[in-house]
Amino acid sequence: MSTSAPPLPEPAAQWREVCVAYPFAKRAAVGPVNLHVRQGERVLLLGPSGSGKSTLLLTLTGLVPDSIPADVTGEVSLFGADVGTQKPWAWARHVAQYFQDADQTLCGMRVEDELAFALENRAMTPEKIAEAVAEAMRKVGVPDEWRHRRSTQLSGGERQLVALAAILVQDAPLFVADEPTAHLAPDAARRLHALLTSDQGERTILIVDHRLDGLIESIDRMVVLGRDGTIIAEGEPRRIFREERALLQSHGIWCPAASMLDAQLMRAGIAAPFAPLSVNEALAHLDPDSAPRRLLEQARPAVEAFAASAKPSHAVRDNPALVQLSKADCAPFLSSAVLRGVDLTVQEGEILGVLGRNGAGKSTLGLTLAGLLPVKAGLRKGPPGGYAFQRLENQFTAGTVCEEILGAWPKRMSADERARRTDAALEAWGLEHLAANHPLELSQGEKRKLALATLTVSDRWPLLVLDEPMAGLDAQGAALLTQEILTLHEKGRTIALITHDMDLALRLCPRSIVLGEGGIMADGATEELLGDAALLARAGLAEPASLAAFRWLKAVALRLEPVAAC
Amino acid sequence: MLKALNPLSKLCVCCVWLVASVLVFDPRFQLAAIFVPALTLVIFNRTSPLVLLALMVPFALFGFGFLSTSLLFRRESDFALRMAGEALRASPAFSAGITLFLRALACGMISVFFALTTDPGLFVRALMRHTGLPPRIGYSLFAAMQLVPDLAGEAQQMRLARAMRSGRRLRRIPGPFELMSLVIPLLAFAIRRAGRTAIAMEARGLGPEAPRTIMNAPDFDSRDGIFVTVGFLVLGLCTAAVVMSQ
Numbered sequence: 001m002s003t004s005a006p007p008l009p010e011p012a013a014q015w016r017e018v019c020v021a022y023p024f025a026k027r028a029a030v031g032p033v034n035l036h037v038r039q040g041e042r043v044l045l046l047g048p049s050g051s052g053k054s055t056l057l058l059t060l061t062g063l064v065p066d067s068i069p070a071d072v073t074g075e076v077s078l079f080g081a082d083v084g085t086q087k088p089w090a091w092a093r094h095v096a097q098y099f100q101d102a103d104q105t106l107c108g109m110r111v112e113d114e115l116a117f118a119l120e121n122r123a124m125t126p127e128k129i130a131e132a133v134a135e136a137m138r139k140v141g142v143p144d145e146w147r148h149r150r151s152t153q154l155s156g157g158e159r160q161l162v163a164l165a166a167i168l169v170q171d172a173p174l175f176v177a178d179e180p181t182a183h184l185a186p187d188a189a190r191r192l193h194a195l196l197t198s199d200q201g202e203r204t205i206l207i208v209d210h211r212l213d214g215l216i217e218s219i220d221r222m223v224v225l226g227r228d229g230t231i232i233a234e235g236e237p238r239r240i241f242r243e244e245r246a247l248l249q250s251h252g253i254w255c256p257a258a259s260m261l262d263a264q265l266m267r268a269g270i271a272a273p274f275a276p277l278s279v280n281e282a283l284a285h286l287d288p289d290s291a292p293r294r295l296l297e298q299a300r301p302a303v304e305a306f307a308a309s310a311k312p313s314h315a316v317r318d319n320p321a322l323v324q325l326s327k328a329d330c331a332p333f334l335s336s337a338v339l340r341g342v343d344l345t346v347q348e349g350e351i352l353g354v355l356g357r358n359g360a361g362k363s364t365l366g367l368t369l370a371g372l373l374p375v376k377a378g379l380r381k382g383p384p385g386g387y388a389f390q391r392l393e394n395q396f397t398a399g400t401v402c403e404e405i406l407g408a409w410p411k412r413m414s415a416d417e418r419a420r421r422t423d424a425a426l427e428a429w430g431l432e433h434l435a436a437n438h439p440l441e442l443s444q445g446e447k448r449k450l451a452l453a454t455l456t457v458s459d460r461w462p463l464l465v466l467d468e469p470m471a472g473l474d475a476q477g478a479a480l481l482t483q484e485i486l487t488l489h490e491k492g493r494t495i496a497l498i499t500h501d502m503d504l505a506l507r508l509c510p511r512s513i514v515l516g517e518g519g520i521m522a523d524g525a526t527e528e529l530l531g532d533a534a535l536l537a538r539a540g541l542a543e544p545a546s547l548a549a550f551r552w553l554k555a556v557a558l559r560l561e562p563v564a565a566c
Numbered sequence: 567m568l569k570a571l572n573p574l575s576k577l578c579v580c581c582v583w584l585v586a587s588v589l590v591f592d593p594r595f596q597l598a599a600i601f602v603p604a605l606t607l608v609i610f611n612r613t614s615p616l617v618l619l620a621l622m623v624p625f626a627l628f629g630f631g632f633l634s635t636s637l638l639f640r641r642e643s644d645f646a647l648r649m650a651g652e653a654l655r656a657s658p659a660f661s662a663g664i665t666l667f668l669r670a671l672a673c674g675m676i677s678v679f680f681a682l683t684t685d686p687g688l689f690v691r692a693l694m695r696h697t698g699l700p701p702r703i704g705y706s707l708f709a710a711m712q713l714v715p716d717l718a719g720e721a722q723q724m725r726l727a728r729a730m731r732s733g734r735r736l737r738r739i740p741g742p743f744e745l746m747s748l749v750i751p752l753l754a755f756a757i758r759r760a761g762r763t764a765i766a767m768e769a770r771g772l773g774p775e776a777p778r779t780i781m782n783a784p785d786f787d788s789r790d791g792i793f794v795t796v797g798f799l800v801l802g803l804c805t806a807a808v809v810m811s812q
Contacts (some may be wrong), residue, residue, distance in 0.1 A: 067765055092771030099769075104762045107705070107770075108712040109687055113782060120779045121771035129781055152716050170770070333722050333736065372726050372736065387730055393755070394723040397731065397747075407731065440754075460733070 010080030011036040012174045012204040013060055018074035020055050020064060029055045030229035032074065039079075039173070042197060042205040042218060044237070047225030048252040048474040049443050053208045054100050054178050056225075059083070060206075061091040078174070092118060096172035098163060100179050100208075100472070102156070105163035111154075112147040114162060118170045136169035141191055156183045156390055156468075157358025157500070164192060174204045181211045182471050183390075185357040185500050186542035190214050210474070211501075212256040213545040216241075216277045226251055242275035252476025257503060257545035258282045260309070264302035270295060279548040288555035296556050303549050303556075310503065310546035311527070312351070312510045314489070319347040322494050323382030323463055328375040330361065330368040337376045338364050340518055346382075346463065346496060351489055353505040353512030353526055354498040357540030360515040362498045363390065366465040369496055385496075386461030390468050392447040396439035401431055401450055404439055408454040421457065429453040445477030452484055456493070464488065465496045470504060482508065502530055502544040514539045568611045568683040573692045575790040579797035580680045586801055587672040590808060593661070596668035598804040603679035611683055618678065625674030629667035636663030686711040688784050695783035702774055709763045713756055720755050721748050 019031030030052025037043050047053045058064040062083045065072050076083040078094060096118075099105050106114055115133040124132075137144065142165050146154070151162050160183045167175070175196065181189035189211055196205055197218035209215060222240050224247075226232035232251065233244045240248070241259045248255055258276045265271040265282060276282035285291070286299050323346045329337040338361040346352055346369060356362050367373040370385035389395045398404040405425050409418045426432040429449050434442060439450060448469055455464055466485070470478045485508060489495060499505055505512055505526055512526040516539045522529050527550070529535060530543055568576075587599040607613040690708040693699040699707075725744070729736040740748070772778075 061769065063765060063769060067768060087773065089768045089771050089773040090776075092769065097769045099766075101762070103759070103766075105766055105769075107763050107766050108709060108716065113687055116781045117767075117772075118770040120781055121773070121776065123777045123779050126779060126781055129779065150712075150715075152712070152719065166770070333726070334738070367726065370730065372730055374735075384730070384733065387726070389723065389727060391723065394720065395727050397724075397728060397751075454731075 009039050011077075012039045012041070012079060013037040013206065014075075014077045015056065015059070016075040016077075018056070018059060018072065018076055020052065020059060021071045022055075023069055023071075028052075028229060029070070030225070031056075033225075033229070033231060035223060035231065035234075037174075037204055037206050039204050040202065042220045043207070044212075044216070044219045044222045045206060045208045045225065046222060046248075046253050047208075048227055049445050049472075049477060051225040051227055052229040053225060057097070057176050057178055057206070057208065060176060061088045061095050061097065062086075063088045089121075092170065092172070093122060094172055095174045095176060096167045096170040098167045098175075098177040098180050100182075102159040102163040102183075103152075105166060106151040106159060108150065108152050110148050110150055111142065111162050114151050114166045115169050118166065132169050132171070136165045139195055140165040140168060141188065155359045155363070157185060157188065160184055161188055161358065168195065173202075174206070177205070177207045177209070179209055179472065180207070181209055181215075183358070183468065183500070185360075185540050186502055187537075187540035188358060189500070190542055193218070210254045210472075212254060213258075213278065214542075216256055224248065224251075224253060238275035238277060241277070249475070252474045252479075254475045254478075257310070261303070261306045261549060264306045265299060268298055268302040270299045270302070279545055283548065283552050286552070288552060288559050293560065296560060300553070300556055300560070303553055307546065307549050307553055310507055310544070310549070312506075312508060313486075315510055317347070317349070319349050321345045321382070322348045323369055323371075323380070323385065325368065325375065326379045326381070328368065328378035328380060330364050330373065331376045332364050332367075333373060338518070339515065339520075340377075342368075342378070342520055344369075344513065344520060344523070346494060348462075348494055349489070349492050350511060351485070351495045351497060351509045353509030354496055354515065355500075355502070355505060355512055355529075355539070355541060356515030356521075360539075361518075362515055363467055365515065366467055366496060366498050370461075370463065370465045383462055385463030385465055386455035388448070388451045388455060388464070388466045388469060390471070392444075392451055393440060395451050395454075396447075399438060400436055401439055401442070402426065402435040404450060404454055405457060408457050410458055410460070425453055425457045444472040445474065445480070448473065448477070448481055449484070452481070452488075456488060463494045463496065465498070467498045468500065469497070470499065470501055478504075502542060503546055506530055506544045506546065514541070516540070568606070569685070570789065571683070571793050572784045572786050572790045573684045573689040574696055575786065575794050576680055576684060577689075579794055580676050582798065583676050583801055584673055586805065587669055587676070590805060591665055592808045592812075593665045593668050594811070595804055595808045596665060596672045599672035600668065600675045602800055602804070603675050607679055607682060613682060618675075621678050622671060622674055625670050626667075628674075629670030632666035632670060633663040636666060688782070691780055691783040695780045700774070701772060701778055705767055705772060709760065713759060716759065717752050717756065721752060724748055724751055 014036040015033050018033045019028050021028045033056060045053050055064060058068060059072060059076050060078065064070045066088050078091060107117065112133055115136055116129050119129045119132055140161055142161055151159055154162060164180055181192055184192065193215045216237050219237050222235065222237045223231060224233040233240050233247060241255055242262060245255060245259060245263060256277055258278050258281060261279055261282045262271055262276050272282050272285050286295060288296065325342050325344045328342040330339040330342060331337040354362050354366060364373065367387060368375060368380065370387040371380065372387060396404055398407055402422060405422045406418055409421065426435050431450060431453065434446060439447065442450060455461060469481055473481065485495060497509055509526050511524065512529055513520050514522040514529055514535060521539055522535055531547060536543060583599060587596060604618055607618065608615055686708060690704045694701055694704045725736055725740060
């Protein structure tokens with residue numbers, strides 16, 4: 001009888017010395033990379049924008065270079081077989097791929113046909129397909145009334161939900177997802193993370209996602225790509241987020257909120273015994289009811305510093321109204337109203353958060369606030385506003401970055417003056433080296449910057465509506481954009497911020513509105529709204545990760561200074 | 567009701583009507599080929615007559631080209647004759663021109679009848695199930711058909727962005743200059759979209775050789791039989807009436 005251990009199963013996916021270069025590109029998009037994903041493992045791939053994460057995933061089934069031309073060196077294998085031995089379509093039985101953009105996953109059919117498509121390609125029986133489609137819709141939370149709607153008629157977040165259902169229905173042993181929650185409301189994102197990680201080690205998962213809270217706890221291993229497309233860190237998430245925090249931050253990579261709190265607590269010399277992945281974990285050893293007072297007093301300044309960075313630096317002020325909607329019915333262009341009887345006042349100089357589940361009508365309200373869509377009924381008062389679209393490709397009209405900004409100045413301005421100011425604006429926004437590039441050639445973060453630059457170089461629009469401005473940005477890009485938004489606010493601009501990121505809303509917006517049920521469900525201080533569990537449940541939202549720290553501070557205040565707190 | 571019919575039944579009847587409207591050179595027949603599908607749409611599909619009128623505008627412009635060409639460039643037509651109203655209507659050039667004009671409208675109305683009552687997805691599925699159309703070609707056709715409404719949606723987004731920058735209110739119908747300026751960005755969108763759709767289909771297992779199931783493909787039933795019979799019967803009656811009157 002042999003005593004040797006059974007052979008390890010082949011890795012689900014493996015890259016050996018893989019390097020990918022696109023035609024005419026000056027440097028490789030990714031690589032050289034050596035990476036393997038074991039069967040049943042859940043791996044998170046992190047990296048800044050442009051580090052080649054999506055390209056690496058596209059090599060997995062041979063879509064790069066088979067369908068997207070590129071020069072690929074090294075070896076890619078799936079379940080022990082060289083990827084090149086089969087065509088990309090033949091790997092669909094083994095690999096379910098969710099691409100970064102839902103439009104890359106969906107084919108434009110009706111929702112039920114989208115979901116059935118992959119199973120039809122496997123020649124499954126109609127009964128089994130119908131059963132699997134109904135099950136996937138139920139699991140992901142796709143409403144039955146969407147069945148006959150075309151996927152292209154859904155909102156961005158709704159499309160993302162359908163795309164995920166269309167991928168999950170494949171029930172492939174390897175699930176690859178590239179930013180599956182970028183446009184999802186918190187409740188849907190949480191449900192999705194739970195769905196992805198609910199299998200007990202049966203399914204291998206390789207995921208790229210910037211929204212780490214709620215996901216990171218279920219991840220076995222993290223792989224981090226640097227700006228040059230090579231692996232800079234690899235290992236267990238807790239270890240990486242504590243030991244390599246500085247490295248991650250220097251590369252502009254997202255870290256969970258708990259990692260920032262952990263850093264503060266470490267500086268105070270009272271960090272959790274093991275690296276935390278959630279704010280609750282970071283404070284678990286500091287229970288306000290049972291921990292020694294000395295420890296609570298030691299930790300309090302650190303938690304306060306963390307909480308201060310998670311809250312807006314400015315308060316709600318009673319300024320005059322800039323834009324007002326009275327009993328307004330808001331509708332997309334040439335469609336019927338999706339929001340009815342909206343009463344809303346946007347005050348001069350405020351940053352207003354616009355929150356709500358996917359398809360709640362946030363973009364429609366934003367376009368109405370900006371005056372781009374007329375109200376179907378009721379009244380809108382106020383000057384026109386500028387709108388930064390969710391899909392930036394539609395925002396740009398010129399052939400180069402420079403021309404895009406040139407076109408943003410008032411027509412009465414002389415050509416020389418325009419050119420001079422455009423140069424200054426390009427420099428101020430850090431876009432001068434891209435002046436001659438076509439806007440669509442820019443990275444997502446650069447496109448966002450350009451969109452903001454064109455909206456803000458002149459004083460034409462006192463109100464700016466930003467529709468999910470952080471979607472698809474890395475931590476560095478998001479930090480830069482956050483700073484730009486705060487600078488605009490300091491200059492007196494009024495901003496309406498449409499977002500699914502509750503922590504961002506809490507940090508930037510003293511006041512928010514919550515949309516749902518065909519109107520405005522709540523209007524008030526963001527901290528209060530996001531602390532209302534019943535409201536969040538009704539609106540399909542989730543509380544921000546940092547709110548646990550606020551609760552801890554309140555409980556500690558009661559313990560340490562009960563009289564003052566009362 | 568018309569939407570519940572098998573797309574292939576409708577395609578068959580519409581094709582025969584189209585061929586007849588090309589072959590029968592008589593303005594009364596062309597009028598019948600316009601009004602029969604139009605009335606069917608208004609009565610059974612609840613289509614607004616105004617929508618039908620609007621959809622006929624491009625076909626009317628096309629047909630007007632035939633009319634004016636017949637009047638101005640036929641060798642036997644005489645300018646003086648054309649200037650006199652009574653004689654103009656009696657002239658062979660005018661008669662041919664008006665028939666060509668009505669034929670353009672008839673072909674347009676029959677096509678509109680098919681388009682307004684047929685889901686492109688079901689049409690492609692019916693073609694794949696009942697005619698053996700290869701899925702790769704079927705889904706390419708489907709993607710091409712879907713591109714038209716998507717282009718319209720994309721154009722609206724672009725128009726909103728342009729309206730914002732120009733400071734003008736968004737008009738319901740774009741002007742010719744605005745339309746021209748949208749052509750290149752929409753072409754770029756169409757190319758991007760086509761590439762993405764191809765990759766999406768391949769990544770989800772659409773291959774050239776493998777057998778596949780076709781879900782939700784419409785079958786034929788008694789309603790299709792009735793529709794085809796009535797369609798051909800009305801066509802036969804119209805043709806017979808024209809032939810007998812000559």
